[in-house]
Amino acid sequence: MDFTNIRVYWLAFIAYWGIVLFGYDTGGVVGNLFFQQHFGLVNADGKVNTKKSDEVSSNVVSVLQAGAFFGALGSAPLSAKIGRKFTLMIFSVVFLVGAILTTVAGGENGLAEIYAGRVISGIGIGAISAVAPAYVSECCPSNVRGRITGCFQIMVAFGVMISYFVNFGVGINIKNGPEIWRIPFGIQLVPAGIMAFGLLTLPESPRWLASVGRNREALKNLAYLRRDSEDSDAVVHEMAEIEAAILEEREARKGLGVKEAFFGKGNFIRFVIAFVIFLLQQWAGQNSVNYYAPQIFASIGFTGTRNSLLASGIYGYYAGVIKLVATTIFIFFGVETLGRRMSLFISAMGMGTLFFIIGAILKTHPPPATGPNVAPPVLSPASKAMAAMLYIYVCFYSMGWGPLPWVYVSDIFPTRTRHYGIALASASQWLWNFVVSKVTPQMKTNLGYKLFLMFATVNIGAMAVFSLLIPETKGRTLEEMDVIFGSVSAEKRQEDIAKQQKG
Numbered sequence: 001m002d003f004t005n006i007r008v009y010w011l012a013f014i015a016y017w018g019i020v021l022f023g024y025d026t027g028g029v030v031g032n033l034f035f036q037q038h039f040g041l042v043n044a045d046g047k048v049n050t051k052k053s054d055e056v057s058s059n060v061v062s063v064l065q066a067g068a069f070f071g072a073l074g075s076a077p078l079s080a081k082i083g084r085k086f087t088l089m090i091f092s093v094v095f096l097v098g099a100i101l102t103t104v105a106g107g108e109n110g111l112a113e114i115y116a117g118r119v120i121s122g123i124g125i126g127a128i129s130a131v132a133p134a135y136v137s138e139c140c141p142s143n144v145r146g147r148i149t150g151c152f153q154i155m156v157a158f159g160v161m162i163s164y165f166v167n168f169g170v171g172i173n174i175k176n177g178p179e180i181w182r183i184p185f186g187i188q189l190v191p192a193g194i195m196a197f198g199l200l201t202l203p204e205s206p207r208w209l210a211s212v213g214r215n216r217e218a219l220k221n222l223a224y225l226r227r228d229s230e231d232s233d234a235v236v237h238e239m240a241e242i243e244a245a246i247l248e249e250r251e252a253r254k255g256l257g258v259k260e261a262f263f264g265k266g267n268f269i270r271f272v273i274a275f276v277i278f279l280l281q282q283w284a285g286q287n288s289v290n291y292y293a294p295q296i297f298a299s300i301g302f303t304g305t306r307n308s309l310l311a312s313g314i315y316g317y318y319a320g321v322i323k324l325v326a327t328t329i330f331i332f333f334g335v336e337t338l339g340r341r342m343s344l345f346i347s348a349m350g351m352g353t354l355f356f357i358i359g360a361i362l363k364t365h366p367p368p369a370t371g372p373n374v375a376p377p378v379l380s381p382a383s384k385a386m387a388a389m390l391y392i393y394v395c396f397y398s399m400g401w402g403p404l405p406w407v408y409v410s411d412i413f414p415t416r417t418r419h420y421g422i423a424l425a426s427a428s429q430w431l432w433n434f435v436v437s438k439v440t441p442q443m444k445t446n447l448g449y450k451l452f453l454m455f456a457t458v459n460i461g462a463m464a465v466f467s468l469l470i471p472e473t474k475g476r477t478l479e480e481m482d483v484i485f486g487s488v489s490a491e492k493r494q495e496d497i498a499k500q501q502k503g
Helices: 004-024 026-031 033-038 052-082 084-104 112-141 146-148 151-174 177-184 188-201 206-211 215-226 233-253 259-263 266-283 286-300 304-333 340-364 381-398 404-412 413-445 452-470 477-486 490-502
Strands: none
Touching: 004 052, 004 084, 004 112, 004 151, 004 188, 026 084, 026 146, 033 177, 033 452, 052 112, 052 413, 084 112, 084 177, 084 188, 084 266, 112 146, 112 151, 112 206, 112 340, 112 404, 146 151, 146 304, 146 381, 146 404, 151 177, 151 404, 206 215, 206 233, 206 413, 215 233, 233 413, 233 477, 233 490, 259 304, 259 381, 266 381, 266 404, 266 413, 266 452, 304 381, 340 381, 404 477, 477 490
16 A cells, blocks of 8 residues: 555645534524523513524524634735644634633623634634645645545535534433533534644645745655655655746746735636635535425424424435545545546536426425424325435535535645635635525525526536636646646746756
8 A cells, every 4th residue: 555645644634624613513503492592582472583593593604604704814914924834723723712612602691602702713714714725735746636635525524414413412312401502512622622733743834835935944844745855856856846936936926016916927817716616616506405405304204303303404414424425435536537627517517407307396396385393194206306316416516516616726826825815715615605695595485496497507507617617737736737827838837947956
C-alpha cells in the first residue's frame, strides 16, 4: 500500500473536523415542547404560539448564517497576514466560545444567550469554511488534490448525519430538562476541540510561506508533506513551480494593491465562477427537498409520537447516511476519474430529470392531506415513487454539485489571492443559503408542484450549461491554473521554472 500522501490525508482529516460543524444542524431543538415552554413560546392556554416558535426557529438559523457570512469575508485578510494554520486555530477557538455560550444558555436571558452564541459560532464556522479548503488544497499534490479537497463534503455529510441521530435520540429519550438543547449544542464542542488541538500537529501551508518570502520553511514543509527529501527532484521541481508562479504574479500585479485581487489579468473570471457556482449550488433544490420530505413520508404512514418524529426527520435520517456513503465513494473513486466538468454535468442532469419526474407525480398524484399522526387509508404507490426519487436525487447531488464546488474553487486561484477567492465563495454560499432558507417556505406554499419544475429547469438550463462552460482542472497543479485562465503563457511559465531551478 502506498502511504506517500498519508501526511496530507492527516492534514485534511484534522482541518476538516471544523467542517462537521458546517453540516451539523441544531435547529430541531426549537420544535421541542419543553424548549418552547422554557423560553416562553407557549400561550397561557397551553398551546404553542406558532408565530413566536417559527420566529425563534428562523432566528436560530439566520443569526448563524449572518455570522458565517461575515466570518468568511473577514477571514481573508487575517489568513493572508498570519497564515492558514493559525487563522484556523483562532477561529476554532471563536467557535468554541460561541458553542459554550449556547450550551449553558438558560434563565431569563436564555434566548439572547443562544442568539449571541450562534452569531459567534457562525463567525467561526464561516471563517473555517473559507480557510480550510485553501489550506488543504495548497498542501495537496495535483494527482490526489480533488480527492482530498473533496473530503470537505464528506465531513459536511457526516455532520448532517450525526445531527439527525442526535436530534432524534434526544427527542425520543429526553422529555424535560435543559439537556434537550444542551446535548445537541454541546456535542459541537467535540469536533471543534479535535480540530483546535489537532492543528498543533500540522505544518503551515508551504505555498503561503513562499508567498511571504519564507522559502526555506516552505521547502521544509513541502518535503515533509511529500514524505521526501528537500533535495529530491520532485520536491525541487514543485518548489520551483511555486516560486515561479508567485514571482510572475508579483511582477504582473506590482503596484496594483487590493484591486489586483479582483481585476488582475485572469483573476476576475475566477471570482465570477466562485460566486456563481455557489449561487447555483444553493438553488439546486436540496433545501426544498428537505421541506417537502416530511409531507411525503407522513403520507406513507409514519404515525404516532415516536414515528411522527421519525417521519419529520426520516429523509435527513436515512438520506444523511446515503449522502455520506455516496459522497465518500465518489470522492475516493470518481472525482479524479470523471473530472470536475463531467461530474457536475451528470449531477445537474440527473437532479433536474428527477425533479421533473417528482413535479409531474405531485401534479397528477398529490399525497393525501394527512398529518404525521393520521394514517392514510392506503399506502400510495406514487408516494413510494417520490420517496425513491428523493433518495436517488441524494446520490446525484453527492456525485457532483454537493462536493465539487468546494473542490473547484480551491483549485482555480493563485496563492496570493486564494484566500480572497475562497472567502468570496464561502460568503456566497452562506448568503444564498440564507436567501433560499427564507424564501422556500413561501415558494412551497405558493408554487406547489411547480417548485420542483422550477428547480428542474435551474438544474438543466443553468447548472448543466455552466458545467460545460468552465475549464477542466483535474490533474493540473495549482500553478497551472494561471496558464488555464490566461494570466501567463505556458512558454513563459516553463522559462520561469527553469530559472528558479537553476537559481
